[in-house]
Amino acid sequence: MFRVAFRPLLSAIAIIIIVVSVAIDADTIRGELIKTEGAVHIVDGHGMRHSIEQYGLVVREFDSIETATGGNAVIRFTDGTLSIMDQNSRIRVEKTGWFSHLGGKIYFTFRKVFGDSHQVKTRFATLGIRGTTFIVTDDDSGQSVALAEGLLDIQTPGAAFEIHRQQQLDQFKAYKQQAEQQQQATQSEFDDYKRQQTRDFIEYKTSFSLQPNHIVRFDGNRVEEALIDDEIKAEFEYFEAIAGELLDEFREQSHQTQ
Numbered sequence: 001m002f003r004v005a006f007r008p009l010l011s012a013i014a015i016i017i018i019v020v021s022v023a024i025d026a027d028t029i030r031g032e033l034i035k036t037e038g039a040v041h042i043v044d045g046h047g048m049r050h051s052i053e054q055y056g057l058v059v060r061e062f063d064s065i066e067t068a069t070g071g072n073a074v075i076r077f078t079d080g081t082l083s084i085m086d087q088n089s090r091i092r093v094e095k096t097g098w099f100s101h102l103g104g105k106i107y108f109t110f111r112k113v114f115g116d117s118h119q120v121k122t123r124f125a126t127l128g129i130r131g132t133t134f135i136v137t138d139d140d141s142g143q144s145v146a147l148a149e150g151l152l153d154i155q156t157p158g159a160a161f162e163i164h165r166q167q168q169l170d171q172f173k174a175y176k177q178q179a180e181q182q183q184q185a186t187q188s189e190f191d192d193y194k195r196q197q198t199r200d201f202i203e204y205k206t207s208f209s210l211q212p213n214h215i216v217r218f219d220g221n222r223v224e225e226a227l228i229d230d231e232i233k234a235e236f237e238y239f240e241a242i243a244g245e246l247l248d249e250f251r252e253q254s255h256q257t258q
Helices: 002-028 171-182 187-196 230-243 245-257
Strands: 029-037 040-043 049-051 058-060 064-067 072-077 081-085 090-093 098-110 118-121 126-139 142-155 161-168 198-205 207-210 214-219 222-227
Touching: 029 040, 029 230, 064 072, 072 230, 072 245, 081 230, 081 245, 098 230, 098 245, 126 230, 142 230, 198 207, 230 245
Parallel strands: 098 118, 161 222
Antiparallel strands: 029 058, 029 072, 040 049, 040 064, 064 090, 072 081, 081 098, 090 098, 098 126, 118 126, 126 142, 142 207, 142 214, 161 198, 214 222
């Protein structure tokens, strides 16, 4: 008789455990892989490495996503972030709004939602996000952050940055006036004049803000800031071509939720 009465209790406990387990699992889901090409693997929070065929497309808290040579991946996160991973890249999903860039080249774009705090941690800096699109690189070519739009707050993980910024005067306007006076202008003269008017300003800071259309390159604590050139613009186009319509849909949804 005791056994008969005990069975409903066991059933109820089992149901509660299942419901709680599902709820906990849902809480740890951070996003999904919406496009992959080539070899892509997920390393779970316990350090076990899985192919996406084994693991599925859902990305959970403390998962790391890895792309092999020739591979790439597009990940949509639940906190309003889209990441596009180049080959030989790795990202770790931490708590909500927090990612660790572990290597390679990764494109990030963040939905402009006020009040939310987002960070990307790298080996060389911590990036505070304010509705922005940028590329983080950490590979054999060097370490850099290129910003297309929005703002980034960049903080050192250790000693102060030695920031080198090249600031150019309005050299063309000044040179044009000079040329009119001299009634002669050549490209070589202009190049010489431009070099004379370019100054290298050095600052020492533990954090600084990066403006749109700029790139910073890191060499230890030394930081070189410059305008984005055509080569970097081509990198943005490369990543956006990988995502294609998926990126367009993400941006459209971002505008609708603002």
